[in-house]
Amino acid sequence: MNPYCNGLQCRECGRKFDLEPIFACDFCFGPLEVDYNYENIKTDLSKSKIESGPTSLWRYAPLLPCNPDFKVDLGDGFTPLIKAKRLAKAIGLDNLWIKNDTVNPTWSFKDRVVSVAIAKAIEFNFSAIACASTGNLANSVAAHAAAAGLECYVFIPQDLEQGKVVGSAIYAPNLIKVEGSYDDVNRLCTELSMVKNWAFVNINVRPYYSEGSKTLGFEICEQLGWRTPDHIVAPMASGSMYTKIWKGIKEFHKLGLIDEPKVRLSGAQAAGCSPITTAYENNSFTFIPQKPNTIAKSLAIGNPADGYYALKQMAETNGYGSQASDSEIVEGMNLLAETEGIFAETAGGVTIACLKKLVQSKKIAKNEETVAIISGGGLKTIEVVSATANNAMLVKPNIESFEMNLTR
Amino acid sequence: MSERRVKLTFLNDKIKDPLIYQMGHEFNVVTNIRMADITSEIGWVMLGLVGEATEIDKALAWAQANGIQVDPDATVGDIVEG
Numbered sequence: 001m002n003p004y005c006n007g008l009q010c011r012e013c014g015r016k017f018d019l020e021p022i023f024a025c026d027f028c029f030g031p032l033e034v035d036y037n038y039e040n041i042k043t044d045l046s047k048s049k050i051e052s053g054p055t056s057l058w059r060y061a062p063l064l065p066c067n068p069d070f071k072v073d074l075g076d077g078f079t080p081l082i083k084a085k086r087l088a089k090a091i092g093l094d095n096l097w098i099k100n101d102t103v104n105p106t107w108s109f110k111d112r113v114v115s116v117a118i119a120k121a122i123e124f125n126f127s128a129i130a131c132a133s134t135g136n137l138a139n140s141v142a143a144h145a146a147a148a149g150l151e152c153y154v155f156i157p158q159d160l161e162q163g164k165v166v167g168s169a170i171y172a173p174n175l176i177k178v179e180g181s182y183d184d185v186n187r188l189c190t191e192l193s194m195v196k197n198w199a200f201v202n203i204n205v206r207p208y209y210s211e212g213s214k215t216l217g218f219e220i221c222e223q224l225g226w227r228t229p230d231h232i233v234a235p236m237a238s239g240s241m242y243t244k245i246w247k248g249i250k251e252f253h254k255l256g257l258i259d260e261p262k263v264r265l266s267g268a269q270a271a272g273c274s275p276i277t278t279a280y281e282n283n284s285f286t287f288i289p290q291k292p293n294t295i296a297k298s299l300a301i302g303n304p305a306d307g308y309y310a311l312k313q314m315a316e317t318n319g320y321g322s323q324a325s326d327s328e329i330v331e332g333m334n335l336l337a338e339t340e341g342i343f344a345e346t347a348g349g350v351t352i353a354c355l356k357k358l359v360q361s362k363k364i365a366k367n368e369e370t371v372a373i374i375s376g377g378g379l380k381t382i383e384v385v386s387a388t389a390n391n392a393m394l395v396k397p398n399i400e401s402f403e404m405n406l407t408r
Numbered sequence: 409m410s411e412r413r414v415k416l417t418f419l420n421d422k423i424k425d426p427l428i429y430q431m432g433h434e435f436n437v438v439t440n441i442r443m444a445d446i447t448s449e450i451g452w453v454m455l456g457l458v459g460e461a462t463e464i465d466k467a468l469a470w471a472q473a474n475g476i477q478v479d480p481d482a483t484v485g486d487i488v489e490g
Contacts, residue, residue, distance in 0.1 A: 012443065024483040029413060029442040029454045031483045110489075137489040157488070186480055186487045203484055238485055286450050288417055289479045298490030303415070305485030347490075 004044075004062045008207055009035040011309070019065070021124050021199065023206045031305065032207045034065040042255050047226060050257075054078075057112055057215040063251060064215075065208045066119040072148040074105035076115040077215050081223040081371070086339035091356045095369040097229065098336075099220060102344055106143045106167075107377035108136035108298070109241065113212035114201060118144045120208040121199030128153055128198045132189045135164050136298050136345075136376055141201060142171035153198065155189055157182060167380065202238075206305075213241040217248025220371055221258050228263040230368040231319075233355045235347045235375055236267040236276050237301040239310030245373075246313055266319040266364070267310055268354035270294035270329060270346075276307045280321030285311045295326045295384050296346040298376055320363050324353035326384075332356065333378065333385055343378030351375070410461040413442075414468065417477040418451040427476055428455065435467040436460070454481075 008017040012030030023032055041062045053059030057077030061068040080100045088096035104111040114137070121129050128151035131141045138154045145152030152173035156165065160177070169175055178185045193200040201209045221228055228249055234242045246265055252258045269277045272294025279287035287307040292300035304310070314321055324332065332352030337343050344352075351372050358364045378385070395401045418427070423446060432439045437459035444453040457464050468478050480486070 024413075024481070027442075029456070029481070029483055132488045133490065134488060135490045155488075182486070182488050183480075189487045190480065190484070200487075202487060202489060206484065237490060284447070284450065286445060286447065286452060288419070288450065289415075289477060300490060301486045303479045303485045305483060307485070 002065070002067065003040045004037055005065050006035045006037050008032040021126075021204045023204055034207055034211055036063070036065075036251075038251075038254055045255060045257075047257060050222065057115060057212065057219075060215055060218050063218070063248075064116055064119075065211050066116060067123050068119070070119040070122040072115065072118050072122075072144050074111065074115070074144065074147055076104060076111040078219060079103050081220060082340065082342075084340050084372075087336060087352075090335060090339050092359050092366060093364070093370060094367050097224075097369075097371045098340060098342060099216065099371055099373045100342055101216070101373065101375050102342060102348070102377035106136070106139040107380065108140065108345070109213070109216065109373075109375040110136045110140040111144075112215050113209045114140040114144050116212035117199065117201040117205050117209035118148055118150070120205050121201075122148065122150070124199065124205070126197060126199040127151060128196075129201065130189070130192070130196075130198045131155070131201045132185050133168075134160055134297055134300075135167065135380060137201070138164075138168040139171075142168040142173040145173060146171040155185055157185055161383075163382075164380070210240045210244055213244035214248030214251065216241065216373065217245040218252060220245075221249060221252050226258055228258060228261040229371045230262070231264045231266065231364055231370040232373065233266045233268055233351055233358065233364075233370065234373040235299055235351045236269050236304070236310055237299040237347075238304045239267070239276055239306035241373075241375070242267045243306050243309045243313050246317065263317065264319045265313060265317045266354070266358060267314060267321050268351045269321070269323045270296035270299050270350050271323045271325045272296070273300045273302055274323040275302060275304055276310050277321035277323045279307070279311055280314055285315075287311065294329075295381070296329055296350050297381070298345060298347045299350060320358055322354035322357050324350050324357070328353040330384055334388070336374070337378070342374060344374045345376040345378050345381040346384055347376055348374040348378070409458060410464055412457045412464050413481040413483075414455050414457065415479045415481065416453045416455055416471065417479070418446075418453075419475075419477070420449065422475050423448075423451045425474070427471060427474060428453065431467050431471060434470060436463050437467045
């Protein structure tokens with residue numbers, strides 16, 4: 001019995017369920033989420049207790065829906081919040097921070113959600129953990145399963161690039177290449193989740209898995225000195241991380257750890273997969289699923305489970321939706337690297353490109369203190385910026401040649 | 409017998425068509441609307457389908473051929489993540 005969780009609750013009709021490996025309301029098909037006992041949490045959680053906790057997301061354990069005795073902590077979360085003075089100047093902001101999630105154990109924010117999902121899977125006594133992914137999620141699931149000694153199944157499309165396959169294969173999961181389209185992989189995994197005693201991280205343990213993203217909101221508040229910034233810009237794929245950052249901030253306020261939040265949250269998507277931001281631009285809360293066509297593969301979710309909730313949140317927080325073309329994404333990656341020394345994957349390029357657009361269009365004011373979420377490391381998508389290698393200077397092995405080339 | 413949940417999206421003029429009624433008559437499937445929303449420009453329906461798997465496949469292919477966008481259960485959305 002977890003003293004901090006009452007159970008699960010439907011986000012649509014409010015029906016309550018036990019803490020079981022289920023994800024949808026059997027009445028209205030709405031998504032389930034964890035219903036916390038904030039009174040008990042308030043009794044046991046304080047700023048000082050958090051500050052004396054581990055330097056990982058597990059410092060917020062009472063606000064996570066699992067027993068920390070089962071945690072598999074590779075050092076997930078509690079990543080640096082970096083003052084980005086040079087980038088701020090380049091795009092016209094006074095006060096900008098980068099939440100650098102590229103330094104997670106498998107170099108992406110997915111370690112946050114997987115760390116929670118795997119703890120819950122062990123608590124539920126599942127025989128194996130599984131996921132379907134083209135990159136970050138697969139890497140993280142395979143690594144955490146390896147550390148836990150848990151059987152692991154990773155499903156990937158058959159035509160996935162070798163570099164991305166290696167990022168998971170090195171941890172020795174059962175790696176399964178599926179013949180067919182992405183839709184075929186989706187369908188196979190849905191069917192398997194119904195017949196196998198496995199924890200599919202984003203299917204049957206999704207209500208627990210998604211809670212890991214709240215820790216981004218917790219950390220931003222704590223690292224700013226127990227307060228919120230004026231604006232947060234986050235990338236959106238399913239919309240889950242974007243919505244959970246806000247949930248985390250609201251929870252901190254509910255527990256009296258921060259003042260009433262005034263933060264605005266804006267969401268960034270790639271133009272080639274922009275169901276949420278396109279709906280935002282059309283002033284609609286109903287998104288139309290898309291077939292992705294973008295270099296930002298980690299954001300390529302055409303049918304986003306939390307798209308509706310992301311759109312509601314944009315309205316609630318007076319945030320914006322913005323989208324970036326492939327060339328703008330690459331420019332964003334280069335700009336972040338050249339000004340702050342942070343090499344982000346394509347999703348980071350999306351965030352920076354959209355941040356820049358929001359500032360240029362004066363939707364983010366120059367004096368708004370802003371945090372940009374950089375969700376994954378650049379070595380995962382090296383192919384899109386490989387042209388930078390052509391900038392190298394070729395010299396003969398003597399000083400004259402070096403000096404001559406340098407002045408050219 | 410199989411059970412499947414899908415999200416159907418109706419755009420523009422398709423909003424007016426009684427597609428779910430027709431689906432239940434053309435194919436041997438039980439259709440069950442569980443959540444829905446509609447505006448003058450777009451409508452969506454979370455639909456439960458019960459029947460033989462091949463019959464459900466045929467019914468959904470027919471819906472697509474009639475201009476309805478068919479996507480997996482919106483509660484989960486796309487399972488393949490980056």
